[in-house]
Amino acid sequence: xxxxxLAGRKVVVTAGGTVERIDPVRxxxxxxxxxxxxxxxxxxxxxxxxxxxxxxxxDEAPPQNPGIKVIRVQSAQEMYExxxxxxxxxxxxxxxxxxxxYRPKEAAxxxxxxxxxxxxLELIKTKDILETLGSTKQQQxxxxxxxxxxxxxxxAREKLARKNCDLIVANDVGTPGAGFGLDxxxxxxxxxxxxxxxxxxxxxxxxAKQLLxxxxxxxxxxx
Ligand code: PMT
Numbered sequence: 001x002x003x004x005x006l007a008g009r010k011v012v013v014t015a016g017g018t019v020e021r022i023d024p025v026r027x028x029x030x031x032x033x034x035x036x037x038x039x040x041x042x043x044x045x046x047x048x049x050x051x052x053x054x055x056x057x058x059d060e061a062p063p064q065n066p067g068i069k070v071i072r073v074q075s076a077q078e079m080y081e082x083x084x085x086x087x088x089x090x091x092x093x094x095x096x097x098x099x100x101x102y103r104p105k106e107a108a109x110x111x112x113x114x115x116x117x118x119x120x121l122e123l124i125k126t127k128d129i130l131e132t133l134g135s136t137k138q139q140q141x142x143x144x145x146x147x148x149x150x151x152x153x154x155x156a157r158e159k160l161a162r163k164n165c166d167l168i169v170a171n172d173v174g175t176p177g178a179g180f181g182l183d184x185x186x187x188x189x190x191x192x193x194x195x196x197x198x199x200x201x202x203x204x205x206x207x208a209k210q211l212l213x214x215x216x217x218x219x220x221x222x223x
Contacts, residue, residue, distance in 0.1 A: 002067065004048030005216045010090040011049040013041045014083060014097035014129075016056035019074045021107035022121065031180035032098035034058025036145070036204050040094050041068050043208035047216070052090070054082045056097055059181070076100045076126035083129055087140070091219060094143040094211075095130050096169075098180075102126065134164030139220045143167045143211070149174040157190055166218060167191055169211060177201045189214065 002008075015037020017030040034055060041053040045067040052069045055062045056079055062070045071086075073079045076099045087093065102123035130144050144165040146156035149172070156170035171187045173179030178186035178201075185207045189197045197214055199207060216222060 002048040002050075004046070006044055006092075006212070007048035009049045009092065009219065010052070011044040012052045012054065012083065012086050012090045012093040013037050013044065014054045014056075014079060014093075014095050014099075015041070015062070016058040017098045018056045018076045018079055018100045018126075020076065020100045020103035020126075021074075022104050023108035023110065023112045025111050028100060028102075028104065029057055030098045030100070032056075032058075033181045034060065034062070035181070035183060036185060036207070037094075037096035038063055039204040039208040040096055040212070043205065043212050044092075044094075047212055049092075052086050054079060054086075054097070056099075076103060076129070080127050080129050080132070084132065087133055087136070090140055092141040092143065092215060093133060094145075094215075095133075096145050098147065099129060100126055101128075128163070130159075130163040130165065134162075137164060141166050141215055141219050143169065143215060145169045145171065147171055147173045147179060153188065153190070153195075156188075157194075160190055160192060167196065167211075167215065187211075 016034040017032035020028040041051050045051045054071045071082045105122040105124045142165045146159050148155045152170040152172040156168045160168040169187050171178050177184045186201050
């Protein structure tokens, strides 16, 4: 059996950017590369956890490691289904994925043709996965991320409260070195009472280790 502070624990991590289809050749997505989520999956596995990684579109292939079970998804809806399917039995869930808040109301079955000078795409809200999990939380430790361009603390703390997370990791993605696509990040971690840990510019691997070290101590049953 695996050794380490997460031995015997089931950890779910989400990574990457969801893909919301417009038609068979076009989609709406975002700049998430998957690196932050992959770093978390690797770090949790190295700490002994049994890891499920739910990955949407990513720049690189997910880690290949027998201790990391990978579920590939495309859309926010598919991520919702995959994540809610593994939620019940898990001890900790970390949502590093960048999930679309809106998707095209309808995905056209065939490639859309060019016609008028303007074109309107009607978008509808996706389900908020983190909020759903927060509202059905039992023993699980729920960790959200908040990517903000300015005002990170206030927005992150509002999301923590609304989505009923135990911890939220705020990254001001407007700061050089932080956020999408890079190998580094700059984050501050909050719980409901306020700032827990403020980290300088670090590799995403190091951010993952520090976040998990903190999270382990908050797991139900941890001494
Ligand atoms: O993948 P990388 O290139 O390494 O970049 C990492 C990152 C910047 C994507 C990552 O560190 C990060 O901040 N992820 C969250 C991005 C995001 O979508 O933030 P948000 O503030 O829009 O969402 C807040 C939280 O709610 C997130 O945990 C998100 O997964 C979750 N959410 C959002 C919308 C939705 N419909 N369902 C959700 O669960």
